Amino acid sequence: MNSVEIANELKELLNGGNIKVQLSVPQLVEKATSRGEAALTVDGAIVAETGKYTGRSPKDKYFVEEESTKDKIDWGSVNRAISAEVFDNLYVKVINYLKEKDELYVFKGFAGADKDSQLSIQVVNEYAWHNLFCHQLFIRPTEEELASHVAEFTIVAAPTFKADPAVDGTASETFIIVSLEKKIILIGGTEYAGEMKKSIFTIMNYLLPERDIFAMHCSANVGEAGDVALFFGLSGTGKTTLSADSNRKLIGDDEHGWSDNGVFNIEGGCYAKTINLSAEKEPEIYNAIRFGSVLENVVVDRDTRIPNYDDGSLTENTRVAYPIHYIENIVTPSVAGHPKTIVFLTADAFGVLPPISKLTKEQAMYHFLSGFTSKLAGTERGVTSPEPVFSTCFGAPFLPLPATRYAEMLGQKIDEHGSQVFLVNTGWTGGEYGVGNRMKLSYTRAMVRAAIDGKLNDVETTQDAVFGLHIPREIEGVPSEVLNPRDAWSDKAAYDAKASYLADLFKDNFKKFSNVSAEILKNGGPLV
Numbered sequence: 001m002n003s004v005e006i007a008n009e010l011k012e013l014l015n016g017g018n019i020k021v022q023l024s025v026p027q028l029v030e031k032a033t034s035r036g037e038a039a040l041t042v043d044g045a046i047v048a049e050t051g052k053y054t055g056r057s058p059k060d061k062y063f064v065e066e067e068s069t070k071d072k073i074d075w076g077s078v079n080r081a082i083s084a085e086v087f088d089n090l091y092v093k094v095i096n097y098l099k100e101k102d103e104l105y106v107f108k109g110f111a112g113a114d115k116d117s118q119l120s121i122q123v124v125n126e127y128a129w130h131n132l133f134c135h136q137l138f139i140r141p142t143e144e145e146l147a148s149h150v151a152e153f154t155i156v157a158a159p160t161f162k163a164d165p166a167v168d169g170t171a172s173e174t175f176i177i178v179s180l181e182k183k184i185i186l187i188g189g190t191e192y193a194g195e196m197k198k199s200i201f202t203i204m205n206y207l208l209p210e211r212d213i214f215a216m217h218c219s220a221n222v223g224e225a226g227d228v229a230l231f232f233g234l235s236g237t238g239k240t241t242l243s244a245d246s247n248r249k250l251i252g253d254d255e256h257g258w259s260d261n262g263v264f265n266i267e268g269g270c271y272a273k274t275i276n277l278s279a280e281k282e283p284e285i286y287n288a289i290r291f292g293s294v295l296e297n298v299v300v301d302r303d304t305r306i307p308n309y310d311d312g313s314l315t316e317n318t319r320v321a322y323p324i325h326y327i328e329n330i331v332t333p334s335v336a337g338h339p340k341t342i343v344f345l346t347a348d349a350f351g352v353l354p355p356i357s358k359l360t361k362e363q364a365m366y367h368f369l370s371g372f373t374s375k376l377a378g379t380e381r382g383v384t385s386p387e388p389v390f391s392t393c394f395g396a397p398f399l400p401l402p403a404t405r406y407a408e409m410l411g412q413k414i415d416e417h418g419s420q421v422f423l424v425n426t427g428w429t430g431g432e433y434g435v436g437n438r439m440k441l442s443y444t445r446a447m448v449r450a451a452i453d454g455k456l457n458d459v460e461t462t463q464d465a466v467f468g469l470h471i472p473r474e475i476e477g478v479p480s481e482v483l484n485p486r487d488a489w490s491d492k493a494a495y496d497a498k499a500s501y502l503a504d505l506f507k508d509n510f511k512k513f514s515n516v517s518a519e520i521l522k523n524g525g526p527l528v
């Protein structure tokens with residue numbers, strides 16, 4: 001099928017009598033609850049369960065192999081290729097399947113808060129609650145914008161459609177297929193709402209660099225003085241938690257672009273983890289759970305409808321989606337200047353990386369390319385305990401282009417704007433996972449605050465003997481024995497062995513980046 005035929009199929013679907021376009025939040029709440037897709041909670045939010053798929057399904061994600069893009073995509077286990085034939089067949093099947101449904105819900109809006117590079121998108125949903133999720137997560141159009149809205153990219157999400165791998169050519173019943181030429185994202189077989197927002201992020205990671213805009217898997221906030229901070233990190237490392245800070249205005253919690261104008265949010269909402277959520281530790285997020293918010297796989301008492309955030313029986317990856325204005329302190333629109341501080345969040349399950357360290361330019365490049373962290377339980381299918389991983393640019397699952405393309409942009413931007421980079425370990429301390437403990441959130445917050453406020457610019461540091469990282473000796477609000485990871489382990493020999501084991505992993509992993517500059521190779525990585 002060519003692009004015109006694909007568009008015609010879509011047009012026919014969108015002209016159907018079952019299509020509901022741009023329903024309001026209350027209308028979608030009514031639809032979702034009356035259709036039995038979701039239940040109301042005591043706080044006025046809705047809660048949905050997603051069945052078998054409670055996290056992303058990276059092994060079921062594909063790009064269609066297409067002439068105009070095939071030489072640019074970094075094919076491999078992240079960017080899997082699928083033929084146009086498989087896509088076309090599934091597309092027609094899904095469209096026909098959806099035509100038979102009583103009602104379908106369409107959201108029209110945008111990705112990218114900077115008008116210069118904004119992408120207009122639409123989502124066709126089988127579920128009203130998915131449509132509410134999209135309404136809250138993407139950028140909502142004004143009435144005027146809606147009147148003239150023409151979608152460039154379309155997500156078609158049919159969660160109850162299951163592929164037959166033997167017939168349809170997929171790996172399983174589930175598929176997330178991106179056609180960059182036909183400008184369609186086809187999703188089936190999974191109810192996990194995160195696939196929709198992360199697939200838009202994936203295409204933005206392809207489209208923005210074409211315009212020389214750096215696409216980033218990070219959260220962002222800005223202080224009173226206009227000082228912008230970015231927090232890069234794989235899922236569960238603290239982007240959403242640490243960017244919600246009552247002293248700073250939130251720009252966004254997960255996906256950003258950095259252009260010559262400054263940084264901008266790609267989204268219009270947030271998607272926070274709710275496992276063990278408490279009003280004391282994370283008040284901004286806790287207070288965002290109200291009418292219009294969408295809880296996912298949170299266990300709620302059947303009668304009282306009180307959510308139990310400590311219950312991870314459906315998944316560790318319990319979530320809430322809400323529009324960004326449910327956070328009190330934000331910038332509107334979600335754009336700001338150039339970052340002064342950049343934080344790389346890592347959840348080190350070995351417990352050997354320092355809780356905070358200052359990076360030289362070479363170390364920043366080295367650690368960005370390495371992207372060492374852990375996959376934390378739940379966000380990806382099959383991950384049930386922290387799995388150490390090198391996730392390049394702290395966002396490998398979402399990067400269609402070679403990692404070096406993004407790293408080059410980071411390097412240029414840091415040089416141009418003089419941003420200071422820190423590595424922050426929000427993972428384990430005092431021993432590896434199973435022995436030590438997760439870093440206390442209050443300590444991490446104190447360290448991050450000191451970094452952002454410029455208090456670590458001129459402090460005395462100790463150089464870590466293995467990784468060469470510069471560790472501040474003192475930070476207000478943090479016990480000094482916490483700052484140096486070796487001090488936090490009672491068994492020093494065990495620490496040394498684990499640290500050198502991790503250093504070897506870094507060196508092995510970095511062999512694949514053979515063509516980076518000699519300075520990065522020499523001065524960016526472990527010392528020994």
Ligand SMILES: Nc1ncnc2c1ncn2[C@@H]1O[C@H](COP(=O)(O)OP(=O)(O)O)[C@@H](O)[C@H]1O
Binds near residue numbers: 239240271272426440
């Ligand atoms: N030291 C810490 N720093 C940040 N988050 C922590 C820390 N300790 C525990 N957490 C928890 O880890 C999770 C971080 O998740 P989140 O901020 O949603 O990550 P991301 O947005 O990067 O996916 C939250 O549930 C938070 O309460």
Ligand SMILES: C=C(OP(=O)(O)O)C(=O)O
Binds near residue numbers: 233236254
């Ligand atoms: C939703 C996700 O994002 P994060 O956990 O980074 O917020 C994800 O990785 O699926």
Ligand SMILES: [Mn+2]
Binds near residue numbers: 236253
């Ligand atoms: Mn997040």
